[in-house]
Amino acid sequence: MNKDHTDFPAIRRKGPKFLRRLLAGTALFTATDALAQVVPQKAGIFGSSEVVTFSVLIGVISAAMISAIWLIRQRGNIEAENRELRSDLSDANQRLSRYQALVADKNRRIVIWDGLLERAELLGQLPAETGAPSDDRDFLAFGRWVKAQSAGELEKSIEALRTQARSFDLVIETQRNEVLEAQGRVSGGRAFVRFIALNNMRAELAELKLEHDRLNIALRSFHTLLDAIDLPVWQRGTDGALVWVNEAYADAVEAPDVATAVAEKRELLATVAREKIRSVSTFDTPFHDKVSTVVRGNRTFFDVVDARSAAGSAGIAVDISGIEAVREELNRTLKSHAETLDHLATPVAIFDGNQRLQFYNQAFQRLWNLDIGFLERKPDNGEVLDRLRAGGQLPEQLNWKQWKANALSVYQALDTQSDLWHLPNGQTLRVFATARPQGGVTWVFENLTEKVDLETRYNTLVQVQGETIDHLAEGVAVFGPDGRIRLSNPAFRAIWGISEAEAKPGTHIKAIEQACLISYDQPDGWKRFTHIITSFDDERPSSRGILELRTGLILDYAVIPLPNAQTMLTFVNITDSVRVERALTEKNEALRKADALKNDFVHHVSYELRSPLTNIIGFADLLKTPAFGDLNERQAEYVDHIATSSSLLLTIVNDILDLATVDAGIVQLDLADISLTDFLDDIAYQMADRLTESGVTLRIAAPDNLGRMVADQQRLKQIFVKLLTNAANFAPDGSVIELACRREGSDFIFSVSDSGPGIPQDVLDTVFNRFESHGQRGGAGLGLSIVESFVSLHHGTVSIRSKEGEGTEVTCRIPSADVPSTVAAE
Structure with missing residues (x-):
C-alpha cells in the first residue's frame, strides 16, 4: 500500500515525455515479436520490397532496443526516487507521532477550524478536575462547563478569530472554579484555539488577573453607582489633592464635568472644614460631622463622612438642609403643641422612657394641687403616684404595690390602657395611659363627674318620661328595629280600641295591625307604618298624615325615627280642630290669594328696580375712572355715597327676589358634595374685609373632622354670610364674633353668636318676619328671613337665643341631603 501510494506520484511527476517513451518501448517489443514470426516464413525469397521492409524492421528493432535500454535505466532512477520518498514518509510519520504525542498531553486541547462552514477538529484532552468534558460536542458547548461571563467572552473572541482573523489570549474560569488559558491564532488559513490547563504559578497569576478584572469591574460599577446618586462623593490622594469625584460633586461645584472639577481642583468644602477633616480623621476613626458650605449661592448643611486610607482619603456629603429645617419645624411644632396642651382644660402629663416627668399642663397641676417646685425637678412616675397617695388623693387600694405595678405596666404595653379612678373627694376620672413611639407614656385624665351625674339624672328622667307618656292625651307607641312594640300608653290603646294584652311589649306590628282593623277598615295606613318601621333603609324619614276612623275620630299621626333604629308612632285626636279648620277654609283661601298677589307685586317691582340700579352702579364706577376727568373731594365723596347706597339697595332687591322665588316654590337646590373644612375657610376669607370694616374679629370653633355633606353650596354660603353680617352689624367695635360648628350624625349644626x-x-318672636329691623344698624330686615327660608329648603331648622345686654346666638341645623344621581354616577 505504501509502494502504490509512493510510485504513483513519482510516475505522475515524470510527465507526458516519459509516457511517450514508455509507449515507444512497448511498440518495439511488439514489432520484434512480429518480425520473429515473419522471417522464418520468407527466408528463401528476398525481393527489393522485402529488403526494404527488412531494413525498416531492423531500424525499428534497433530503436526499440535503444528505448528498452533507456527504459531500464529510467526504471532504476524511479526506484531510487521511491526509496528516497519512502524515507521521507517515514520521517514525516515519526514527526507526526511525536507531534500527536505532544498534542495528546493531558494539560491542553486544541480546536481547529479549516473554514467558516467546516466542522471543528479537536486534539488533546484537558484534566478531568477542570470540568472540561471529553466529548467533542459537549466541549464546544462552552456555556455548560465555563462560567457565564467567561463563556460569553470566549464565544465572542472565537467569532472574531474565525471571521476577522483576530487573535486573542483569555483566562477563563470553569464551573468548578478552575482557571484555563485560551489562545486563539490563525495559521495557513485555519483557525486554532488552544486551551491550556495552567500550572500552579501560572494558575495563580491567572487567578490574580481574574481578580484584577473583577475588582476593575466592581470599581467601575461602584463609580457608576456613585455617579448616579445625588450625593457629592470625592477621593483624594496622599497629598490631599482630588483624584476622583462623582457627577453630584461636579454639579455642586458648578463644573461642566467631573474631569474639569478634578483638573481645576474645585473644592466643595471650605479650607477651614478641610483642615479640620485632615486633623481629626485617622485610619481607625473617620471624620463624621455637620459642615456648612455654599452651594450655588445658597447656604447648605452637609453631613460629611471622610475616611482615611493608605492611598489617601475618600468622603461623602449628605445634604441635610431639609432635615435641619424639619428639625427646627418639629421643635417649633412641639413647642406649639406644648402651649396648646397647656391651655387645655383636660389634665395631661408626659413621662419619658426613664419614667421621668417631661411635661405637664396647668390643668394637671390644678387637678392634683401638686407643688410646682416638685414638678419642675422632673420626678419619676412612681414618685408622683406615691405623693398623690400620701396626700389622700388616689383611690384606696387593698394592695397598693400591686395597683402601682399595674398602673406602671403601661410602659411595656403596646395599646392604650384606660381605667376609672373614683377619688376620695367624689370625683370620677377616666385615666388614659398611652405609650409614646419614642418611649415614655402620656397620661390623660378625663373628669367624668358631671357625666356620671348626668347619667343618673338621665335614668331618673327616663322614669319620669315613662310616667308622663302614660298620662298623655296623645296615643304613643314605640317599636324596635325588629318591628316589635316596646311600649304604648293607655291613650294609644283607647284610640284604637285594643286591650293591654294585645299591645303588650314584644308583640309584632303585624298583630297590632290586625287588632286595629276593627277601627280602621283601610289597611294601607298600617301597612305604610309597617314598611317604615321594618325597612332597612339607611335614611329613615319621618312621616305625618291624617286618618279618619270608623268611629268618626280624625287622627293626626306622626312616624318619628328614634335613636337605636327605633320608631315612635303618635296619634292626636284632632276631630274638633279639623271641623274648625274646615269652617275657616274659605277665609284662609282668600288670605292665600291676597298673599300670592302681594308676592307677585313684590317680585315684579323687584325685577323692575334691578335694571336702573345696575345702570346707577355702572355710571358711578365710570365717574371714578380718570378717563372721565378728575373729581374734587366733595364730588368723589358723593359718588362713593351713590355707589354704596346703590349696592345696598341692589342687595335688598336681590334679597326680595330670593324670598319671592322661595315663596313661588320655583327654587331648585343645586346639591353637591361639600368639604365643610374647605367651606369654612372660604367663608372666613370672604368675610375678612367686611369684618375688618366693622372692627370685629371672627373666631371659628370647629373640629378637624367635620367631614362632608350634601347641600347647595351657594345657598349655604348665603346663610353664613347673612348670619355673620347680621352679627357684625350689632357687635360692638373690638369684640369677637364666634362661629361654632359640629356634626350630629349626618346633621351639620352651626351657630353664630355676638x-x-x-x-x-317682646320682639324676639318676630325677628324672622320680613322687613323686621331692630336697632340703628339693623338694615332692611330681610337677612334672618332669608336664612330661615334657605334652611327650610334644606329641611333644616333655625333657632335664636338672645338676652338684652348679653348678645345674640343663632343656631342652624341642616341635615345632609341625598347625593344626586349624577354625583353618585361620577
Whole structure:
C-alpha cells in the first residue's frame, strides 16, 4: 500500500515525455515479436520490397532496443526516487507521532477550524478536575462547563478569530472554579484555539488577573453607582489633592464635568472644614460631622463622612438642609403643641422612657394641687403616684404595690390602657395611659363627674318620661328595629280600641295591625307604618298624615325615627280642630290669594328696580375712572355715597327676589358634595374685609373632622354670610364674633353668636318676619328671613337665643341631603 501510494506520484511527476517513451518501448517489443514470426516464413525469397521492409524492421528493432535500454535505466532512477520518498514518509510519520504525542498531553486541547462552514477538529484532552468534558460536542458547548461571563467572552473572541482573523489570549474560569488559558491564532488559513490547563504559578497569576478584572469591574460599577446618586462623593490622594469625584460633586461645584472639577481642583468644602477633616480623621476613626458650605449661592448643611486610607482619603456629603429645617419645624411644632396642651382644660402629663416627668399642663397641676417646685425637678412616675397617695388623693387600694405595678405596666404595653379612678373627694376620672413611639407614656385624665351625674339624672328622667307618656292625651307607641312594640300608653290603646294584652311589649306590628282593623277598615295606613318601621333603609324619614276612623275620630299621626333604629308612632285626636279648620277654609283661601298677589307685586317691582340700579352702579364706577376727568373731594365723596347706597339697595332687591322665588316654590337646590373644612375657610376669607370694616374679629370653633355633606353650596354660603353680617352689624367695635360648628350624625349644626346689645324678649318672636329691623344698624330686615327660608329648603331648622345686654346666638341645623344621581354616577 505504501509502494502504490509512493510510485504513483513519482510516475505522475515524470510527465507526458516519459509516457511517450514508455509507449515507444512497448511498440518495439511488439514489432520484434512480429518480425520473429515473419522471417522464418520468407527466408528463401528476398525481393527489393522485402529488403526494404527488412531494413525498416531492423531500424525499428534497433530503436526499440535503444528505448528498452533507456527504459531500464529510467526504471532504476524511479526506484531510487521511491526509496528516497519512502524515507521521507517515514520521517514525516515519526514527526507526526511525536507531534500527536505532544498534542495528546493531558494539560491542553486544541480546536481547529479549516473554514467558516467546516466542522471543528479537536486534539488533546484537558484534566478531568477542570470540568472540561471529553466529548467533542459537549466541549464546544462552552456555556455548560465555563462560567457565564467567561463563556460569553470566549464565544465572542472565537467569532472574531474565525471571521476577522483576530487573535486573542483569555483566562477563563470553569464551573468548578478552575482557571484555563485560551489562545486563539490563525495559521495557513485555519483557525486554532488552544486551551491550556495552567500550572500552579501560572494558575495563580491567572487567578490574580481574574481578580484584577473583577475588582476593575466592581470599581467601575461602584463609580457608576456613585455617579448616579445625588450625593457629592470625592477621593483624594496622599497629598490631599482630588483624584476622583462623582457627577453630584461636579454639579455642586458648578463644573461642566467631573474631569474639569478634578483638573481645576474645585473644592466643595471650605479650607477651614478641610483642615479640620485632615486633623481629626485617622485610619481607625473617620471624620463624621455637620459642615456648612455654599452651594450655588445658597447656604447648605452637609453631613460629611471622610475616611482615611493608605492611598489617601475618600468622603461623602449628605445634604441635610431639609432635615435641619424639619428639625427646627418639629421643635417649633412641639413647642406649639406644648402651649396648646397647656391651655387645655383636660389634665395631661408626659413621662419619658426613664419614667421621668417631661411635661405637664396647668390643668394637671390644678387637678392634683401638686407643688410646682416638685414638678419642675422632673420626678419619676412612681414618685408622683406615691405623693398623690400620701396626700389622700388616689383611690384606696387593698394592695397598693400591686395597683402601682399595674398602673406602671403601661410602659411595656403596646395599646392604650384606660381605667376609672373614683377619688376620695367624689370625683370620677377616666385615666388614659398611652405609650409614646419614642418611649415614655402620656397620661390623660378625663373628669367624668358631671357625666356620671348626668347619667343618673338621665335614668331618673327616663322614669319620669315613662310616667308622663302614660298620662298623655296623645296615643304613643314605640317599636324596635325588629318591628316589635316596646311600649304604648293607655291613650294609644283607647284610640284604637285594643286591650293591654294585645299591645303588650314584644308583640309584632303585624298583630297590632290586625287588632286595629276593627277601627280602621283601610289597611294601607298600617301597612305604610309597617314598611317604615321594618325597612332597612339607611335614611329613615319621618312621616305625618291624617286618618279618619270608623268611629268618626280624625287622627293626626306622626312616624318619628328614634335613636337605636327605633320608631315612635303618635296619634292626636284632632276631630274638633279639623271641623274648625274646615269652617275657616274659605277665609284662609282668600288670605292665600291676597298673599300670592302681594308676592307677585313684590317680585315684579323687584325685577323692575334691578335694571336702573345696575345702570346707577355702572355710571358711578365710570365717574371714578380718570378717563372721565378728575373729581374734587366733595364730588368723589358723593359718588362713593351713590355707589354704596346703590349696592345696598341692589342687595335688598336681590334679597326680595330670593324670598319671592322661595315663596313661588320655583327654587331648585343645586346639591353637591361639600368639604365643610374647605367651606369654612372660604367663608372666613370672604368675610375678612367686611369684618375688618366693622372692627370685629371672627373666631371659628370647629373640629378637624367635620367631614362632608350634601347641600347647595351657594345657598349655604348665603346663610353664613347673612348670619355673620347680621352679627357684625350689632357687635360692638373690638369684640369677637364666634362661629361654632359640629356634626350630629349626618346633621351639620352651626351657630353664630355676638356680644351685642341683644334683642328684647317682646320682639324676639318676630325677628324672622320680613322687613323686621331692630336697632340703628339693623338694615332692611330681610337677612334672618332669608336664612330661615334657605334652611327650610334644606329641611333644616333655625333657632335664636338672645338676652338684652348679653348678645345674640343663632343656631342652624341642616341635615345632609341625598347625593344626586349624577354625583353618585361620577
